[in-house]
Amino acid sequence: MxxxxxxxxxxxxxxxxAVDDLSLAIGTGxxxxxxxxxxxxxxxTMRMINRMIEPDSGRIRIAGRDVTHVDxxxxxxxxGYVIQQVGLFPHMTIADNVATVPxxxxxxxxxxxxRVDELLARVDMDPARYRSRFPRELSGGQxxxxxxxxxxxxxxxxxxxxxxxxxxxxxxxxxxxxxFLRLLDELKKTIVFVTHDIDEALKMGTRIAILRAGRVVQFxxxxxILAHPADAFVEAFVGRDRALKRLAxxxxxxxxxxxxxxxxxxxIAASADLRDALSLLLAENRDVANVVDASGxxxxxVTLSSIRAALDATPPATxx
Amino acid sequence: xxxxxxxxxxxxxxxxxxxxxLGVHVALSAAALAIGAAIAxxxxxxxxHRPRAAFATINVANxxxxxxxxxxxxxxxxxxxxxxxxxxxxxxxxxxxxxxLNAIAGIRGIDPEVVDAxxxxxxxxxxxxxxxxxxxxxxxxxxxxxxxxxxxISGAVLAAFIGGGGLGxxxxxxxxxxxxxxxxxxxIPVTLLAIGADFAxxxxxxxxxxxxxxxx
Numbered sequence: 340m341x342x343x344x345x346x347x348x349x350x351x352x353x354x355x356x357a358v359d360d361l362s363l364a365i366g367t368g369x370x371x372x373x374x375x376x377x378x379x380x381x382x383x384t385m386r387m388i389n390r391m392i393e394p395d396s397g398r399i400r401i402a403g404r405d406v407t408h409v410d411x412x413x414x415x416x417x418x419g420y421v422i423q424q425v426g427l428f429p430h431m432t433i434a435d436n437v438a439t440v441p442x443x444x445x446x447x448x449x450x451x452x453x454r455v456d457e458l459l460a461r462v463d464m465d466p467a468r469y470r471s472r473f474p475r476e477l478s479g480g481q482x483x484x485x486x487x488x489x490x491x492x493x494x495x496x497x498x499x500x501x502x503x504x505x506x507x508x509x510x511x512x513x514x515x516x517x518x519f520l521r522l523l524d525e526l527k528k529t530i531v532f533v534t535h536d537i538d539e540a541l542k543m544g545t546r547i548a549i550l551r552a553g554r555v556v557q558f559x560x561x562x563x564i565l566a567h568p569a570d571a572f573v574e575a576f577v578g579r580d581r582a583l584k585r586l587a588x589x590x591x592x593x594x595x596x597x598x599x600x601x602x603x604x605x606x607i608a609a610s611a612d613l614r615d616a617l618s619l620l621l622a623e624n625r626d627v628a629n630v631v632d633a634s635g636x637x638x639x640x641v642t643l644s645s646i647r648a649a650l651d652a653t654p655p656a657t658x659x
Numbered sequence: 660x661x662x663x664x665x666x667x668x669x670x671x672x673x674x675x676x677x678x679x680x681l682g683v684h685v686a687l688s689a690a691a692l693a694i695g696a697a698i699a700x701x702x703x704x705x706x707x708h709r710p711r712a713a714f715a716t717i718n719v720a721n722x723x724x725x726x727x728x729x730x731x732x733x734x735x736x737x738x739x740x741x742x743x744x745x746x747x748x749x750x751x752x753x754x755x756x757x758x759x760l761n762a763i764a765g766i767r768g769i770d771p772e773v774v775d776a777x778x779x780x781x782x783x784x785x786x787x788x789x790x791x792x793x794x795x796x797x798x799x800x801x802x803x804x805x806x807x808x809x810x811x812i813s814g815a816v817l818a819a820f821i822g823g824g825g826l827g828x829x830x831x832x833x834x835x836x837x838x839x840x841x842x843x844x845x846x847i848p849v850t851l852l853a854i855g856a857d858f859a860x861x862x863x864x865x866x867x868x869x870x871x872x873x874x875x
Contacts, residue, residue, distance in 0.1 A: 426776025430869030
């Protein structure tokens with residue numbers, strides 16, 4: 340869907356390029372997370388996709404179309420754009436903010452009104468209540484919901500998101516991440532998502548590109564990066580607790596084994612992750628817990644050794 | 660009280676001259692403000708988007724602002740002579756600095772994230788100016804007009820020195836002849852004009868401030 344080939348950008352006066360011969364192929368429907376330390380080129384790379392920054396060399400194609408062959412303004416109208424500070428227009432109502440791109444595309448008024456209400460409802464903002472409000476009347480989380488609705492307005496196949504949840508408190512952030520993943524499940528967008536938070540990257544990413552000094556160090560699925568960090572830099576970047584982070588990506592349902600635990604054993608929901616399961620076993624000082632699925636059925640267990648087996652089993656190293 | 664009474668009698672006795680002077684004063688101030696705004700608002704908006712031009716404009720405007728009004732009028736006289744037109748020219752110059760400075764400050768004071776979001780969604784530079792920058796900068800631009808209006812109304816008193824007419828005629832004559840009532844017939848209306856303009860622009864400024872950014 341998005342092909343980036345040999346992309347290079349050097350800012351005037353900078354000793355080394357911000358983005359250095361970077362190539363990435365992002366599939367349709369993927370959430371590609373760009374992550375790395377400050378100055379690694381992640382935001383610059385993202386901003387070159389909708390030509391907010393023009394590359395020095397290299398090529399970017401969206402759905403096969405070279406972005407430099409399209410008018411930059413037209414291009415941006417077809418690519419959703421969400422930034423950390425949201426950038427809602429303070430003098431416009433929530434409805435007018437969301438209507439920005441449809442208006443630029445000259446949709447008729449009735450269609451715009453319908454679309455705005457539909458989108459506000461989608462991001463869990465009651466249209467009747469919020470349509471005519473102004474941005475300053477909203478909380479940080481609500482502003483970012485509107486920011487996401489505004490980016491989705493013209494139904495762009497590709498969205499660029501620059502630390503969209505970075506300015507929110509941890510609870511709001513987690514809630515918005517979950518909601519956004521649910522929303523994407525229905526909408527099937529191709530997303531380029533910039534963050535510096537490894538936990539967010541592991542949670543949101545279909546694949547994660549770890550950048551350093553303008554180059555991709557590793558581009559892989561979250562579980563593969565945790566299981567097989569490409570080098571010492573990636574290993575340090577994902578953190579010492581990468582085994583626990585891997586467990587957090589695995590669900591109890593997938594890795595439970597048949598059996599019934601002895602009476603008095605703790606219970607864990609099938610929808611929980613293995614990190615929670617391990618934590619429960621350690622806290623209760625037990626080797627085994629009963630798994631309870633959504634309907635309340637039992638008959639499967641999770642044990643310390645089944646958790647270890649899950650870590651050993653997943654995932655195979657991916658070559659790329 | 661008697662002085663005010665005498666001033667009142669003087670006013671009634673010289674009503675035609677007073678009305679003419681008041682008319683000239685208002686016309687001179689309004690025209691100077693309009694010319695100043697027509698030049699300084701576009702210039703300020705232009706400069707605000709170009710760091711070097713903004714730097715140069717801000718410095719020139721700051722020098723301009725420190726020049727005494729009388730000096731500007733005195734400098735204009737040898738070049739353009741005396742009368743209404745040279746006075747108008749000088750007063751228009753006086754109006755420029757506060758308007759241009761506020762226009763630059765107004766545009767530059769907008770949250771860069773807001774402009775970045777507008778650009779990123781595919782607004783053209785013209786659309787960003789019309790729909791984002793102009794409405795958000797307008798209250799600050801208006802504050803510049805307000806300052807300029809007061810300066811021009813008081814500066815127009817000095818037009819009397821170069822034959823521009825206006826209420827300054829009564830003041831200069833009053834001083835020259837030590838006639839306090841005559842002086843007051845010029846001074847009190849000028850003060851009221853300045854206060855009135857300040858009030859009117861203040862009201863307008865609140866009116867044109869977009870609802871979403873208005874102080875509660």
